[in-house]
Amino acid sequence: MASCFNTTASTSLALSSPSSSSASVKHDKYLSRRQLGLPQTQKTRFGVSAQLRKRFQVKSSNGYPLSVVSSQDGLTKKSPTKEHAQNGPVDEVVHFSGPTQTETTVSITVVGASGDLAKKKIFPALFALFYEGFLSEHFTIFGYARSKLTDEELREMISRTLTCRIDNRENCEAKMDQFLQRCFFHSGQYGSEADFMELDKKLREKEVGRLPNRLFYLSIPPNIFIDVVRCASQSASSPSGWTRIIVEKPFGRDSESSGELTRCLKQYLTEDQIFRIDHYLGKELVENLSVLRFSNLVFEPLWSRQYIRNVQLIFSEDFGTEGRGGYFDSYGIIRDIMQNHLLQILALFAMETPVSLDAEDIRNEKVKVLRSMRPLQLDDVVVGQYKGHTKGGRTYPAYTDDPTVPKNSLTPTFAAAALFIDNARWDGVPFLMKAGKALHNKGAEIRVQFRHVPGNLYKRSFGTDLEKSTNELVIRVQPDEAIYLKINNKIPGLGMRLDRSTLNLLYSSKYTKEIPDAYERLLLDAIEGERRLFIRSDELDAAWALFTPLLKELEQKKIAPELYPYGSRGPVGAHYLAAKYNVRWGDLSS
Numbered sequence: 001m002a003s004c005f006n007t008t009a010s011t012s013l014a015l016s017s018p019s020s021s022s023a024s025v026k027h028d029k030y031l032s033r034r035q036l037g038l039p040q041t042q043k044t045r046f047g048v049s050a051q052l053r054k055r056f057q058v059k060s061s062n063g064y065p066l067s068v069v070s071s072q073d074g075l076t077k078k079s080p081t082k083e084h085a086q087n088g089p090v091d092e093v094v095h096f097s098g099p100t101q102t103e104t105t106v107s108i109t110v111v112g113a114s115g116d117l118a119k120k121k122i123f124p125a126l127f128a129l130f131y132e133g134f135l136s137e138h139f140t141i142f143g144y145a146r147s148k149l150t151d152e153e154l155r156e157m158i159s160r161t162l163t164c165r166i167d168n169r170e171n172c173e174a175k176m177d178q179f180l181q182r183c184f185f186h187s188g189q190y191g192s193e194a195d196f197m198e199l200d201k202k203l204r205e206k207e208v209g210r211l212p213n214r215l216f217y218l219s220i221p222p223n224i225f226i227d228v229v230r231c232a233s234q235s236a237s238s239p240s241g242w243t244r245i246i247v248e249k250p251f252g253r254d255s256e257s258s259g260e261l262t263r264c265l266k267q268y269l270t271e272d273q274i275f276r277i278d279h280y281l282g283k284e285l286v287e288n289l290s291v292l293r294f295s296n297l298v299f300e301p302l303w304s305r306q307y308i309r310n311v312q313l314i315f316s317e318d319f320g321t322e323g324r325g326g327y328f329d330s331y332g333i334i335r336d337i338m339q340n341h342l343l344q345i346l347a348l349f350a351m352e353t354p355v356s357l358d359a360e361d362i363r364n365e366k367v368k369v370l371r372s373m374r375p376l377q378l379d380d381v382v383v384g385q386y387k388g389h390t391k392g393g394r395t396y397p398a399y400t401d402d403p404t405v406p407k408n409s410l411t412p413t414f415a416a417a418a419l420f421i422d423n424a425r426w427d428g429v430p431f432l433m434k435a436g437k438a439l440h441n442k443g444a445e446i447r448v449q450f451r452h453v454p455g456n457l458y459k460r461s462f463g464t465d466l467e468k469s470t471n472e473l474v475i476r477v478q479p480d481e482a483i484y485l486k487i488n489n490k491i492p493g494l495g496m497r498l499d500r501s502t503l504n505l506l507y508s509s510k511y512t513k514e515i516p517d518a519y520e521r522l523l524l525d526a527i528e529g530e531r532r533l534f535i536r537s538d539e540l541d542a543a544w545a546l547f548t549p550l551l552k553e554l555e556q557k558k559i560a561p562e563l564y565p566y567g568s569r570g571p572v573g574a575h576y577l578a579a580k581y582n583v584r585w586g587d588l589s590s
């Protein structure tokens with residue numbers, strides 16, 4: 001078996017912490033305050049308040065009470081979770097530490113703290129959670145990176161990206177100071193167990209007297225994921241609480257490398273400890289998709305080939321790969337957006353009704369629908385790459401003008417694809433995906449085009465374009481989150497002319513509360529042990545199985561992308577592809 005990248009450590013399964021399975025709350029049976037709609041009390045976020053514990057008999061998911069936790073030097077036990085059933089048994093070490101430490105604390109270590117994602121998203125999300133009272137009274141945040149920063153320098157760096165964006169802006173400055181005082185920095189190498197041991201020492205100092213839970217966020221390039229997981233699990237995992245690791249994409253480049261990454265991660269972690277993040281799953285409207293489907297009688301009965309003509313999943317950015325060309329060139333838009341963000345949305349859109357809202361039930365349904373899909377065919381894909389363009393006296397660069405991108409790069413910055421689900425519900429319905437950078441606008445949408453009304457009595461009143469008379473449901477993920485339905489109605493007056501109108505749920509009009517950033521929701525879920533919005537390894541395998549043959553073919557055949565000007569609507573090929581299936585792309589602005 002191949003070794004795990006550049007790691008040299010043993011492949012022991014020993015974990016010095018309980019898997020999160022041993023200390024997390026099962027969310028279908030044991031609901032969190034957030035899910036119950038109860039107000040948050042700072043004391044109870046990570047641990048479970050005595051009150052709640054009594055009320056819902058909170059137990060770890062392996063059936064032990066929460067005071068029973070595992071540690072490296074404890075007893076070894078086979079854990080019979082569903083995931084283990086799929087991937088073979090995993091040794092889990094369980095230590096009965098006694099019911100003493102009732103106060104919990106959580107330490108969040110952002111590995112790669114000096115990087116773009118940490119500054120842009122992770123620290124601001126943690127601050128927002130703190131501001132809104134979602135972090136427990138006792139928490140510590142550590143930044144970890146090779147850069148040599150002091151605690152003060154880290155705080156200074158973070159403070160530049162924190163915003164008081166929350167509607168209740170009172171005491172924001174004071175809150176920021178309080179938050180920053182809980183942030184520390186540890187400089188270390190990513191593959192050094194000694195450096196992680198030092199981190200462990202610092203964490204223990206902060207955690208003293210409380211049941212310590214630890215979350216590591218891998219905000220680093222993928223080639224060092226395993227080094228960090230090895231060091232963190234062997235030298236800095238929680239001695240008596242849970243240890244969880246959030247892994248950022250990319251999860252490999254294809255089926256093989258993704259499988260290898262999973263295998264390597266599982267040398268050090270159980271599946272329950274791995275939180276593979278896809279931040280699109282944390283977006284408000286993506287979460288709302290299931291609510292829309294399963295709690296409104298009017299939609300679910302229409303949710304099939306019988307009434308739906310096609311579904312479009314559209315992602316568009318009005319800027320190029322500026323600053324991330326180096327990363328992007330080895331991945332391209334299909335891996336960057338389609339194989340994960342858009343496919344995840346598709347799975348939630350098309351899955352059957354899950355048995356419950358439990359993470360495993362939802363993820364089981366997602367896997368089923370992904371496995372019912374046909375792998376992508378080259379004939380059903382169009383690729384493009386943006387070229388330089390001058391408009392209004394301003395010059396926009398070509399993708400290959402980026403100094404970190406090879407001049408002859410064939411990496412697509414745009415792709416459109418037709419996908420099919422070969423099951424009873426969706427047989428023959430094209431699911432069209434379109435994703436591109438440097439296009440004319442920015443947004444992400446799901447568009448559902450319904451079939452024509454059979455034998456429509458008002459056919460003549462629509463004018464020439466009958467196409468326009470079909471109903472369309474649009475779920476606008478961003479910006480200006482909205483759900484709207486296009487319907488036909490009579491224009492008031494004595495004649496009989498029909499018009500097309502929109503029933504519009506525009507979030508900013510209906511709700512005054514600002515929508516939280518996806519990273520806030522996902523971080524909070526990881527802290528609470530809620531896995532519903534994270535990708536399970538079999539989901540990932542199913543997703544890669546759909547895209548890998550196509551990606552290989554594109555690379556082997558050196559398919560040249562169709563060039564499109566920066567700021568345009570993308571390659572015309574996308575329109576031919578849609579026309580092949582009798583589809584007209586919806587317009588993000590309509």
Ligand SMILES: NC(=O)C1=CN([C@@H]2O[C@H](COP(=O)(O)OP(=O)(O)OC[C@H]3O[C@@H](n4cnc5c(N)ncnc54)[C@H](OP(=O)(O)O)[C@@H]3O)[C@@H](O)[C@H]2O)C=CC1
Pocket residue numbers: 112113114115116117118145146147190218219220221222224248249250327
């Ligand atoms: N940025 C974004 O918008 C998004 C990023 N991601 C993913 O999140 C992760 C982090 O992204 P991002 O913050 O942009 O990454 P960065 O390139 O900014 O890297 C993060 C940190 O890792 C360290 N680092 C960078 N390159 C190397 C290297 N070759 N070897 C060792 N250490 C290195 C650096 O810290 P130091 O030198 O101080 O150790 C750097 O500050 C990646 O996996 C990325 O794919 C996912 C979605 C969006």
Ligand SMILES: O=C1O[C@H](COP(=O)(O)O)[C@@H](O)[C@H](O)[C@H]1O
Pocket residue numbers: 279317336
């Ligand atoms: O994962 C990624 O997402 C961003 C887009 O995220 P959004 O939340 O701003 O829509 C994209 O720019 C980036 O290329 C990709 O890696």
